[in-house]
Amino acid sequence: MRMVFRWFGPDNDPIPLDHIRQIPGVEGVVWALHDIPVGEAWSMDKILSVKSQIEARGLHSHVVESVNVHEDIKLGRPTRDHYIANYQRTLENLGRVGVKVVCYNFMPIFDWTRTDLAKKASDGSTALFFERNLIEQMDPQEMVSKILADSTLTMPGWEPERLTNLSRLFEDYTNVTEEDLWNNLTYFLQQIIPVAEKSGIKMAIHPDDPPWSIFGLPRIITNRDNIRRLLDIVDSPNHGVTLCSGSLGADLANDVAALIREFAPRIPFAHIRNVKVYDNGDFVETSHRTSDGSVDIYGVVKAYHENGFTGYARPDHGRHIWGEQCRPGYGLYDRALGIMYIWGIWDALEHSCKEG
Numbered sequence: 444m445r446m447v448f449r450w451f452g453p454d455n456d457p458i459p460l461d462h463i464r465q466i467p468g469v470e471g472v473v474w475a476l477h478d479i480p481v482g483e484a485w486s487m488d489k490i491l492s493v494k495s496q497i498e499a500r501g502l503h504s505h506v507v508e509s510v511n512v513h514e515d516i517k518l519g520r521p522t523r524d525h526y527i528a529n530y531q532r533t534l535e536n537l538g539r540v541g542v543k544v545v546c547y548n549f550m551p552i553f554d555w556t557r558t559d560l561a562k563k564a565s566d567g568s569t570a571l572f573f574e575r576n577l578i579e580q581m582d583p584q585e586m587v588s589k590i591l592a593d594s595t596l597t598m599p600g601w602e603p604e605r606l607t608n609l610s611r612l613f614e615d616y617t618n619v620t621e622e623d624l625w626n627n628l629t630y631f632l633q634q635i636i637p638v639a640e641k642s643g644i645k646m647a648i649h650p651d652d653p654p655w656s657i658f659g660l661p662r663i664i665t666n667r668d669n670i671r672r673l674l675d676i677v678d679s680p681n682h683g684v685t686l687c688s689g690s691l692g693a694d695l696a697n698d699v700a701a702l703i704r705e706f707a708p709r710i711p712f713a714h715i716r717n718v719k720v721y722d723n724g725d726f727v728e729t730s731h732r733t734s735d736g737s738v739d740i741y742g743v744v745k746a747y748h749e750n751g752f753t754g755y756a757r758p759d760h761g762r763h764i765w766g767e768q769c770r771p772g773y774g775l776y777d778r779a780l781g782i783m784y785i786w787g788i789w790d791a792l793e794h795s796c797k798e799g
C-alpha cells in the first residue's frame with residue numbers, strides 16, 4: 444500500500460506541503476488543476492508547475508484527482524467528441540510526466556451531495572452530514588446556495604460557474620435514464636482507455652456519493668453488480684475503480700471488504716474513510732476508527748492486505764477538530780490521525796504474518 448494525501452494547490456489549500464510530508468508513511472500528493480474549467484485540456488506548462496512544487500518537497504505526483512468529465516459527455520451530446528479529445532490530450536500530457544492513476548467520476552451535475560458541511564458532534568468536532576429526509580424535500584438550488592455559502596474555498600465538483608446554470612442542467616437530464624448514462628459512459632471509456640493504456644495511466648472511477656439517486660438524477664456506480672458491469676465494458680488493467688469505503692459504505696447493503704476481495708486486481712486507488720449510518724438513512728463522516736462508524740475499517744484494510752495491495756491509498760474525508768479552519772472534510776489533523784490508524788492496522792497484519 445502506498446499512502447498519499449490529497450492537496451488542492453498552493454493558493455487553494457491552507458495545508459502546506461511541508462506539513463503533509465511530516466505525516467509518517469505519506470509518499471505522495473493527490474492533486475489536480477482546479478483552476479482549469481471542466482472540458483479544457485490541461486497544458487504541459489501548468490502540469491509541470493504543480494509537479495515541480497510537489498517534488499521539491501520530496502513527494503511524488505503519481506495520482507491525479509480528478510480530471511472531471513464534461514456534462515456534454517455524460518449527456519451524450521454531439522459536442523462530446525470535442526471534450527473527449529481534450530480529455531485524451533490531458534491524459535497524454537499527464538502520462539508524459541509520470542502520472543500513474545487518474546481518478547474521475549460519472550455522476551450527473553453533482554460530484555457528491557451533503558446537506559451540512561459542519562454538523563456538530565457531542566465532542567465539539569464537526570463533519571460532513573447527509574440528512575436523507577431533508578434532501579428529499581429540498582430544492583436543488585437551495586442546497587447549492589447553502590453549500591457554496593458555507594465554504595470560502597473551492598469545492599471540487601461544485602464549481603460556481605457551472606452550477607449557475609443549474610435549472611438548465613436539470614432540464615437537460617429530464618429524459619436521461621440510467622441506461623442512457625451507461626451508454627454514454629461506455630462511449631467515453633471506449634475512447635479513453637486505449638489512450639490511458641498508451642500513456643501508462645490507470646483510470647479509476649469513483650463510486651457515486653451517496654450511492655443512490657439524488658433529485659431524480661440517474662446514478663449507476665453504486666454497488667457490486669454495477670461495478671462488475673462497469674469493469675466488463677472494457678477488459679483492461681488500465682480500467683479500474685477508486686474503491687471508496689465511505690461512498691459505498693453509506694449503503695449498508697454494500698459489503699466493502701467483500702468488494703475489495705472481488706475486485707482487487709482492478710483497484711489502483713483506495714479511499715479509506717468511515718461513516719456512521721443511522722436507521723433513517725442519514726449518515727455522518729466519523730473518525731476512521733471502526734467503532735466510531737458503520738464501516739469495518741479493520742476489515743477493509745485486512746482485505747487489501749490479504750490481496751497484496753500495492754496501489755495508492757489515501758485517508759478520505761476527516762472531521763474538523765482542534766479548531767482547525769479548513770476545507771470541509773479536508774483538514775490536516777483528522778486525516779493524519781486516520782493515516783496512523785490505517786498504518787496501525789496494516790503494521791499489525793504484517794507482524795501477524797511474519798509470526799505465522
